[in-house]
Amino acid sequence: MAAAPIRLRLFASLREEAGWEQQDWPWPDQNQPPTPEQIWRSLGLTASLDDLRIAVNFEFAGRQQPLQPGDELAFLSPISGG
Amino acid sequence: MGPVISVQVLLSPEPFDPYSLLAIWSADHPAAAESHFIGRVRPVTGANQQLDALELEHYPGMAERQLQQLATTQAQHHGVKAVLVQHRVGLITPKAAIVLVAVAADRRGPAQRCCQALLEALKHDAPFWKREWSAGVGTWVQGNTPLGDGG
Numbered sequence: 001m002a003a004a005p006i007r008l009r010l011f012a013s014l015r016e017e018a019g020w021e022q023q024d025w026p027w028p029d030q031n032q033p034p035t036p037e038q039i040w041r042s043l044g045l046t047a048s049l050d051d052l053r054i055a056v057n058f059e060f061a062g063r064q065q066p067l068q069p070g071d072e073l074a075f076l077s078p079i080s081g082g
Numbered sequence: 083m084g085p086v087i088s089v090q091v092l093l094s095p096e097p098f099d100p101y102s103l104l105a106i107w108s109a110d111h112p113a114a115a116e117s118h119f120i121g122r123v124r125p126v127t128g129a130n131q132q133l134d135a136l137e138l139e140h141y142p143g144m145a146e147r148q149l150q151q152l153a154t155t156q157a158q159h160h161g162v163k164a165v166l167v168q169h170r171v172g173l174i175t176p177k178a179a180i181v182l183v184a185v186a187a188d189r190r191g192p193a194q195r196c197c198q199a200l201l202e203a204l205k206h207d208a209p210f211w212k213r214e215w216s217a218g219v220g221t222w223v224q225g226n227t228p229l230g231d232g233g
Contacts, residue, residue: 012139012211013222055209058144074141074209078225081138081145081169081210082121082181082201 003027004070006039014052014077018045027069036073037063052076087157088164091149093140095172100182103168111164113186117197121181123174127214128223134215136174141209145169148208153200160196162187167204173215 005024015021025042028034036054040063054061055074067073088111100120108116123136153165164186174180183201187193205226212223 009141011141011209012213013224055141055144058141058147060207074144076141076209077211077222079206079209080212080223080226081140081208082205082226 006034006067006070007072008039008043009072009074011074012077014045014047014075017047018043025073033066033068035064035066036061036075039067039073040075047075047077049075051078053079084158085163087154087162089150089153089157090165091146091153091167092169093146093149094168094170097174097178098168098170098182100168100179103166103182104184107164107166107184108186111166111186113163113188113193115187115190115193117185117187117190117193119181119183119197119201120179121201123176123178123180125176127216127221129216129221131216133176134217135176136180137213137215137220138171138174138180139211139213140171144209145171149204152203152207156196156200156203157185160185160187160192160199162192162196165196165200167200169204169208169210171210 005026008025009022010018040049053076057072127133149167153167157165162185166184168182170180185193185197213220
């Protein structure tokens, strides 16, 4: 059985730039688990990862965190709450 | 195990009256010291244009979790008794309340420090995004004004 894909999420300005809100990224056929940085580069969006924050399964994470099948990965533009 | 701290976090798509909430919360959490912060929508945009509405987007699931974690962490760090955070989401009209932070403690120092620290934490570490609507055009706000730099 194939490993579960990674669920990608975008919000706010990033979502509008990309033209999509969420998509499934197929689990890759490679020895090492993918990282947020690797996936971000594959998306071809113009924003720099240096300006974004990353969340994996609703928790902040680093760009090199090894991902697991079925993870939810979100790229977050600068936060402006409160 | 430390003392039990009451942490109440709510996201609201509907307008809320902070003073009504405070009256109920304060009665339920009697303390010698309380500190409150109410944030409201400004009537103008960052570019000094008339603001029609402020749209507040959030990451469902993560925003609630982050608010709960931030409130718990600050409450434990400052040794306070109770914390309330109410945060609007969705489309908000000028002058309406966006956020209410309330802290109950034994002394004014912990109450005031916790309230300020929690407000700064949620402004920078909870996944919310503001979009200003003016004359039919929406503009995303990029980040928050640092405290002490006009913030």
